[in-house]
Amino acid sequence: MIRRDCPPKNAPSRRCRAAGPPCWRPGCPMRCRYCHNPDMWDPSLSGEMESDQVVSQVVRLKPYFGSEGGATLSGGEPLMQAPFALEILRGCQTHGIHTALDTCGFYLDDTVKHCLKHTDLVLLDIKHSDPGRHKALTGHHMDRLLRFIEYLAEQRSAVWVRHVVVPGWTDGEEDLRGLLSIARTMPGLEKVELLPYHRMARDKWQALGVPYPLGDTEPPSEERMQRLREIVSEEL
Numbered sequence: 001m002i003r004r005d006c007p008p009k010n011a012p013s014r015r016c017r018a019a020g021p022p023c024w025r026p027g028c029p030m031r032c033r034y035c036h037n038p039d040m041w042d043p044s045l046s047g048e049m050e051s052d053q054v055v056s057q058v059v060r061l062k063p064y065f066g067s068e069g070g071a072t073l074s075g076g077e078p079l080m081q082a083p084f085a086l087e088i089l090r091g092c093q094t095h096g097i098h099t100a101l102d103t104c105g106f107y108l109d110d111t112v113k114h115c116l117k118h119t120d121l122v123l124l125d126i127k128h129s130d131p132g133r134h135k136a137l138t139g140h141h142m143d144r145l146l147r148f149i150e151y152l153a154e155q156r157s158a159v160w161v162r163h164v165v166v167p168g169w170t171d172g173e174e175d176l177r178g179l180l181s182i183a184r185t186m187p188g189l190e191k192v193e194l195l196p197y198h199r200m201a202r203d204k205w206q207a208l209g210v211p212y213p214l215g216d217t218e219p220p221s222e223e224r225m226q227r228l229r230e231i232v233s234e235e236l
């Protein structure tokens with residue numbers, strides 16, 4: 001749940017507010033073709049830990065956080081277990097620890113809204129801006145995500161949008177512009193971070209005996225990433 005920078009699931013690489021060993025919350029409703037943690041999809045496969053144990057561990061590490069440090073609740077999808085997430089987020093804030101929530105924006109009920117009240121920064125993964133491609137890439141329509149974004153906009157939540165650039169899937173300039181126009185609807189948007197697809201997930205899928213859907217897709221070139229980052233700078 002806490003981390004310094006660049007964990008496996010493409011967390012923010014700059015101005016990270018977290019420090020310490022990662023502790024992931026398992027379970028995720030999405031089925032992204034490039035998922036780095038397919039072994040985390042099934043929450044029943046994890047060990048159990050009480051929320052106050054997690055908070056105690058975070059509190060013990062607080063002296064090491066530094067001025068930009070804090071706790072990041074990640075997954076899988078941490079809001080799949082929203083009551084548990086709420087206890088951790090609230091517990092961390094009670095101890096004066098900055099909280100970040102790494103989410104795909106799939107869930108939005110009263111408990112999730114309560115979680116967001118105890119979240120200082122939302123790290124929102126947007127997989128695609130086109131509804132059809134979003135469904136093809138993640139297995140789900142994007143209507144839930146759009147409702148989540150609307151709520152973040154209403155609450156003026158602080159948000160970092162993160163987007164994985166996958167050649168042939170999400171590296172089109174118009175797709176990126178579409179994503180930026182969605183991101184701009186949130187007044188609390190602080191940054192949009194583009195993360196290059198990499199192939200480290202492939203071995204995990206194979207170890208699970210699941211065919212890897214992206215096959216031999218290569219990471220994007222540095223030139224392509226540079227061009228897309230220029231578009232982000234120009235349009236935000």
Ligand code: SF4
Pocket residue numbers: 028029030031032034035036037038075076077104125
């Ligand atoms: S939302 Fe994240 S954890 Fe869930 S399937 Fe997609 S990449 Fe994997």
